[in-house]
Amino acid sequence: MSRTFAQKALERASGESGLEPGRIVDAYPDLYMSHTASWRCIRTLERMGVGTLYDVDRIAMVMDHISPANSAKTAADHRLCREFAEKMGIRTFYDVNAGIAHIVLMEKGHVRPGALIIGTDSHSTIYGALGALGTGVGFSEITAAWVTGRLWMKVPESIKITIEGPPPAGVHPKDIMLRLIGDLGADGATYCSVEFHGSYPAAMSVSERMTLCNLAMEMGAKNAFVPPDETTRAYLAEAGVAPDDYVELQADPGAVYRQEEVIDTRELSPQIAVPHTVDNVVPVEEVEGTRLDQVFVGSCANAKYDDLAVAARYLKGRTVAPGVRLIVTPASATIMSRAAADGILSTLLEAGATITNPGCGACAGNGGAMADGEVTLSTANRNFRGRMGAYESRIYLSSPATAAASAVRGVITDPREVTV
Template sequence: MSRTFAQKAIERASGVAGVEPGQIVDAYPDLYMSHTASWRCIRTLEKMGVDRLYDVDRVAMVMDHISPAMTEKTAADHALCRDFARRMGVRHFFDVDAGIAHIVLMERGLIRPGEFIIGTDSHSTIYGALGAFGTGVGFSEITAAWVTGKLWVKVPESVRLEVDGTLPDGVYAKDVMLKLIGDLGADGLTYDSVEFGGDYTAGISVSERMTFCNLAMEMGAKNAYVAPDETTLRYLESAGVARDDVHPLLPDAGAVYRRTVKLDGGALAPQIAVPHQVDNVRSVTAVAGTRLDQVFIGSCANAKYDDLAIAAAVLAGRHVAPGVRLVVTPASSAIMARAAADGIVTTLIEAGAMITNPGCGACAGNGGAMADGEVTLSTANRNFQGRMGSYQSSIYLSSPATAAASAIRGVITDPREVMVP
């Protein structure tokens, strides 16, 4: 029987052979990620009277959503998590200085091809950038995994998204995903396992694959996946993972897919998601000239090193328009340090950007809030009403290049109009 990636990953995690879409099995995840609100799991354990974990080395806790603490309540939550990690011997504990959980875990070599990863964040689909099965779950599921080591999972159907061609200047992986989300809809791939393919996908960096797999969630995907290759192996080596410790899973040639969608990347223009839904997507030319109060470059979708470098290249020698706030939040401390060493941070600051500490930042409502009537262009993954402050404010989504170009002019701008050839 030919099998998809999802079937193989769930078979490995469950020990059950020959699983079929729709079948429910108990899986044993390789890693359980929980973020700032890990305190919910801890309080539940206290009520249950449980003081032992199934496998403490599968627990990863990252204090990323509200970092540093903004209130006494959050500070107490962080303190509870730190104390729990010390008492339980949680080695994979990352405090408020580390950055966004997804990026930090991948940088630290904790995500590997073929593994089954669960996390208390819907964008845990990002782990597919390294060929892992990553999916978001609730805090009750994480708590159960802490205690029992397992959770039930329904085997998803699979969909192939084939992206071919060479992207034109000014068009990036974020534009590809916004186009797909707009075409397929926010519920177009609900509970599907998304396998990305095509010659464009095969040639992109792990960072761009992260953008792909991260945003697959915005179409309702259960998980997303890019087949591991030499690019993956080089990234893992940089994260301290030896090649002999990598055991990828690849879909079979005759695997059955619910649907195959093809996109010609060479015909693509910069895209914008307009308020208040991620699948409300237009070409940038359709909304060019929209006034902006703020531009946010951040989130697990687009605050990686190359995202900051792209924005800096657009902003170099220029300045943010009067009255516009440019907030830049690097995804991790490692990314921030590298960008600082390479002069990218200096370029951004000289252009008028405000650099915040690594973490989720404005994407999680931690700073960068808007007042009534204000408008933000963001590189994040969601633009829901009220996500960044007032319910009477508006969020547009774009690539870092479009965001940087728009910050210069103070209105939504086609990046091709300002990018240096």
């Protein structure tokens, strides 16, 4: 039987064979990620009266969503997590200085091809950029996995998306995903495994693949996947992961998909998600000139090193438009350090950007709040009402290129109109 990636990954995680979509199995995840709100898992564990964990080496805790603490309550939550990790011998613990959980775990070699990874964040689909099956779950599911080591999972149907390229100048992975989300809709891939194939994903860096897999969640995907290759192996080697420490899984030729889509990026223009849903997507030409109060370059979708480098190219030798606040939040301390060493942070600061500490930042409502009537152009993955402050504010989504070009002009701008 020809099998998709998801079928193979769940067969590996469950020890069963011949799995068909719709089958429910007991799967044993390789890694359980919980972020700042890990305190919820700890309190649930206390109510359960359980003091023994299945495998502490499969637990990863990252204090990323509200970092550093912005209230006494959050500080107490952080302290609870630190004390719990020390007491239970949890070695994979990253504090408020590390950055966004997804990016940190990938940089540090905790994410590997073929692995099943569950996390208390819907954008855990990002782990598919390294050939893993990553999916978001609730705090109760994470707590159950802490204790039992397993989780009920249904084998998803799969969607094959073939992306051909290369795209024209000014068009980036974020634009491609926004167009795809706009075409398929926010529920177009609900509980499906989305596989990305074609010449363009094969030519992408791991960072760019992260953008694809991260945003797959915004069309309802259970998980996303880019086939591992030499690019993947080089990234893992740099992260200190030996080839013997992972098993690459590939979909079989002839695997059965619920649907197949083909995207030709060569004629695509920069895309914008307009308020107040991610699937409300239009070409940039339709909203050019929209006045901005704030631009945010950040989030697990687009605050990686190459995202900051793209933004810096548009801002070099220029300044942010009067009246516009440009907030840049690197995804991790490693990325921030590299950007500092390469002069990228200096370019951003000289242009008038405010650089904040690595983490989720404004994407998670931690800073960068707007007042009623204000407008932000953001590189994050969501633009729901009230996500960045006032309910009557508006959030548009774009690539880092469009965001940086727009920060210079003070209005939504087609990056192809700005010379770099």
